[in-house]
Amino acid sequence: MATTRSLSDLAQLIHSRTTSIETGLKAANLPPPSFNATAPPALPLSRELEEVRDELVEALEELRALVLGPVGHLFTTMLPMPGLTATLHGIYRFRIAQNLALDETVSHSVLAARCGLPEPDLRRYLRMATSLRLFEEPEKGQVSHSVASAFLASMPAANDMLGTLIEEQVPAGLALADALQQFPGSEEPSEAAAVLGQNGGLPTATKGKVDKKQDFYASMSDDPERVRRAASAMSIAAKIPSHSVQHFVEGCGWAESCPRKVVDIGGSEGKLCKALLEKYNAIEEAMSLDRPEVVADVDVPKELEGRLTFGGYDFFEEQKVKGADVYLFRNIFHNWPDKYAVQILRNQIPALKRGARIFVNEACLPEPEATKLVTNRIAWASDLIMKMVFNATDRSKEDWYALFAKTDERFKVVSITTPPGSAMSIIEVVWQG
Numbered sequence: 001m002a003t004t005r006s007l008s009d010l011a012q013l014i015h016s017r018t019t020s021i022e023t024g025l026k027a028a029n030l031p032p033p034s035f036n037a038t039a040p041p042a043l044p045l046s047r048e049l050e051e052v053r054d055e056l057v058e059a060l061e062e063l064r065a066l067v068l069g070p071v072g073h074l075f076t077t078m079l080p081m082p083g084l085t086a087t088l089h090g091i092y093r094f095r096i097a098q099n100l101a102l103d104e105t106v107s108h109s110v111l112a113a114r115c116g117l118p119e120p121d122l123r124r125y126l127r128m129a130t131s132l133r134l135f136e137e138p139e140k141g142q143v144s145h146s147v148a149s150a151f152l153a154s155m156p157a158a159n160d161m162l163g164t165l166i167e168e169q170v171p172a173g174l175a176l177a178d179a180l181q182q183f184p185g186s187e188e189p190s191e192a193a194a195v196l197g198q199n200g201g202l203p204t205a206t207k208g209k210v211d212k213k214q215d216f217y218a219s220m221s222d223d224p225e226r227v228r229r230a231a232s233a234m235s236i237a238a239k240i241p242s243h244s245v246q247h248f249v250e251g252c253g254w255a256e257s258c259p260r261k262v263v264d265i266g267g268s269e270g271k272l273c274k275a276l277l278e279k280y281n282a283i284e285e286a287m288s289l290d291r292p293e294v295v296a297d298v299d300v301p302k303e304l305e306g307r308l309t310f311g312g313y314d315f316f317e318e319q320k321v322k323g324a325d326v327y328l329f330r331n332i333f334h335n336w337p338d339k340y341a342v343q344i345l346r347n348q349i350p351a352l353k354r355g356a357r358i359f360v361n362e363a364c365l366p367e368p369e370a371t372k373l374v375t376n377r378i379a380w381a382s383d384l385i386m387k388m389v390f391n392a393t394d395r396s397k398e399d400w401y402a403l404f405a406k407t408d409e410r411f412k413v414v415s416i417t418t419p420p421g422s423a424m425s426i427i428e429v430v431w432q433g
């Protein structure tokens, strides 16, 4: 059971961790954090200071909850929820951030006219938003950007992520309980909350035109704007340092024993293969496989010609590239429930030689820890998104062992490691068939 820290212990910890961060920023000649629109949008903290920051945020939230008292904490969490969702949606729909120049201060009435909103309605969005430090009200009735709203205004992909969260995932979250009641224990992507919500509560499969693994992306494929927005939102993840392919490249252990032939399944535009080929000269051949339409127009950089190829492959069919040393799966399995993850893996078996290795590079759910409630919240939230959107799951260490064991007993999980600073783990598996 969690031990509750005393208010003064928490306050002391907050003071000491804050001092460490201030000192670290000064030593690196970085400006102090600020909400000002011209401030840097991210704090470039060292890995050690990021850990200090996580501890600080954990203590701040614990202290806040304690001093509000249980009911105060519950109500201050619960009550703003509908208004918060409505406000974020309004900011997205009426392009409130984009309608305000980065360096200007205007009246609510001027911004309301630009957004096509009655002034009182814009004001209620803005007041709620300002309480979240999105926008500022430097004088009553005036509005300017804060650094967070300026970021939203100037980064189209961040705005697309807001749109995807608020228009796709929030409704899916509300449909999840219905989906769980309608299809208890379902492992069919076509019965995921996000898909049901779009089809009037009926799984696409019952309409007799698609198979049950028809997923959320397939269900939106006739709407180019939704497809574009989802892809753009995903492109943000690739830019986050903790999601960089370099964590795999440095952490896979290939400096000691490097494979000659590598196949990346669901490799998209080939980023991982490219990074591996650049680092490991001993790799003679890397193949990046994905659905034919994804790889149709991808170019091989001149310097990698002869070592890198792209190929069309549906991982629900048997693997045709036989005898490679390594088969890679990066961010593939969390989109699929076990029923289909097992099929994908079994489809590789005919291609595997004894000793071939499978590497999975994907999030590994943390152990529940009372001292990491805030840090781990993103992991729990991401797992819920996988459930509501794909009827799928993020997996813990135990889940990874169980998945390979039920796929085939000849798979042996060798190790599950997480490189420092990486949001994703490396799961190494050897084929002993």
Ligand SMILES: C[S@@+](CC[C@H](N)C(=O)[O-])C[C@H]1O[C@@H](n2cnc3c(N)ncnc32)[C@H](O)[C@@H]1O
Binding pocket: 265, 266, 267, 268, 269, 289, 290, 291, 294, 313, 314, 315, 316, 329, 330, 331, 332
């Ligand atoms: C989440 S993305 C991961 C992309 C890449 N591995 C990475 O980590 O950036 C999932 C990838 O799986 C591919 N994919 C989805 N269904 C597939 C299928 N049936 N066969 C092969 N690839 C598929 C998608 O096109 C996409 O590139």
